[in-house]
Amino acid sequence: MLTALRDKFTKTDRSVSTPQVSQAQYARFESHVRDCHRSAYNFAYRLTGNPNDAEDLLQEATIRAFRFFHKYDDRYAFQNWLFRILANTHIDLVRRRSRFKTVSIERPEGSPAWDIADGDADADRDLLAGYLEAPLQNALMAINSEFRMAVLLADVEGMAYEEVAEVMQTSVGTVRSRIHRGRKQLRAHLAKHAPELSKRFIQTEDESDEL
Amino acid sequence: MNCNRVARLLDAYIDGELDGESMLKIREHLRNCPDCESELKAIRRMKMLVARTLPMVPPTDLEDRLLASCRKQIAESSPQSPFKYPVPTFAGIAFAAAVVTFALLASIPKHSTEKSPETTPIAFEIQRDQIYSVGLDPMAGSPTISTTHAIAP
Numbered sequence: 001m002l003t004a005l006r007d008k009f010t011k012t013d014r015s016v017s018t019p020q021v022s023q024a025q026y027a028r029f030e031s032h033v034r035d036c037h038r039s040a041y042n043f044a045y046r047l048t049g050n051p052n053d054a055e056d057l058l059q060e061a062t063i064r065a066f067r068f069f070h071k072y073d074d075r076y077a078f079q080n081w082l083f084r085i086l087a088n089t090h091i092d093l094v095r096r097r098s099r100f101k102t103v104s105i106e107r108p109e110g111s112p113a114w115d116i117a118d119g120d121a122d123a124d125r126d127l128l129a130g131y132l133e134a135p136l137q138n139a140l141m142a143i144n145s146e147f148r149m150a151v152l153l154a155d156v157e158g159m160a161y162e163e164v165a166e167v168m169q170t171s172v173g174t175v176r177s178r179i180h181r182g183r184k185q186l187r188a189h190l191a192k193h194a195p196e197l198s199k200r201f202i203q204t205e206d207e208s209d210e211l
Numbered sequence: 212m213n214c215n216r217v218a219r220l221l222d223a224y225i226d227g228e229l230d231g232e233s234m235l236k237i238r239e240h241l242r243n244c245p246d247c248e249s250e251l252k253a254i255r256r257m258k259m260l261v262a263r264t265l266p267m268v269p270p271t272d273l274e275d276r277l278l279a280s281c282r283k284q285i286a287e288s289s290p291q292s293p294f295k296y297p298v299p300t301f302a303g304i305a306f307a308a309a310v311v312t313f314a315l316l317a318s319i320p321k322h323s324t325e326k327s328p329e330t331t332p333i334a335f336e337i338q339r340d341q342i343y344s345v346g347l348d349p350m351a352g353s354p355t356i357s358t359t360h361a362i363a364p
Contacts, residue, residue: 183222
């Protein structure tokens with residue numbers, strides 16, 4: 001009884017004290033978000049496979065980040081911290097939704113092309129990337145979400161395994177295994193669903209029969 | 212190192228995530244094993260395919276919308292909100308009662324306590340019991356409870 005009452009006291013105390021945000025804190029948060037929202041959006045897009053879910057995920061993660069910004073330790077990169085929250089939020093959402101629906105990422109025929117950056121990189125590369133985009137994103141969506149996350153963090157974000165482990169809150173050994181299995185599943189999926197692409201861009205001549 | 216073991220380490224090898232000794236052993240194995248060498252090439256191509264995807268561009272107003280939703284959080288938790296303050300609970304009411312009793316006890320004129328020193332421990336006990344009853348440990352220091360010395364002459 002006594003402890004129950006005491007808990008009640010401390011809990012109400014805490015709920016009052018959380019939302020205190022100073023101007024300076026908000027300004028710091030704003031500048032971090034402006035700096036890294038692009039890469040965060042890209043990560044969210046690659047995780048969810050479509051712009052609407054990517055936005056929802058990023059929105060939810062940003063609000064969570066804001067709520068816990070007082071716990072952010074600025075010795076670490078804000079982007080990695082945000083990615084960690086994004087990853088956790090994604091896993092929560094996937095768990096919540098997995099029983100009810102499977103996400104279809106097929107695009108209707110004749111719909112506008114993928115919303116791709118028009119950088120000044122060489123045109124061939126852009127053309128190639130555009131050509132590979134849909135089958136690759138399909139493959140990414142087909143594999144286990146933790147494998148997908150590890151592969152994206154290492155290969156798209158260029159993180160070292162230790163950073164990936166920090167973002168995913170797991171060990172370097174687990175990251176190594178997730179990346180190994182993730183790439184393997186990607187290859188298997190492409191070989192099955194986009195055999196032409198797979199033959200041309202991934203398999204070497206002598207293994208084309210194996211996959 | 213056999214092929215099975217090498218196959219499991221090839222991804223980390225490509226990513227430069229192995230210790231020097233393992234890197235050398237794998238390099239040595241690859242030199243003599245065309246199967247593993249071709250596996251290495253396939254993994255490397257898969258990695259490049261993912262790495263070369265072009266970044267998806269967010270809608271131009273996304274950053275503003277993200278920040279607006281955070282500002283809305285602040286607005287919702289501002290003092291105007293009826294949820295800001297906790298609804299009085301039994302513990303809160305009991306605590307208030309304890310404070311009132313304490314104030315009454317403290318306002319008893321000093322000479323009366325001097326005339327009957329035996330009332331002091333009783334007053335202290337009542338006060339202590341009331342504070343205990345709301346679940347506040349006087350040893351925890353908040354709120355502070357006066358000692359018998361403070362009340363006694």
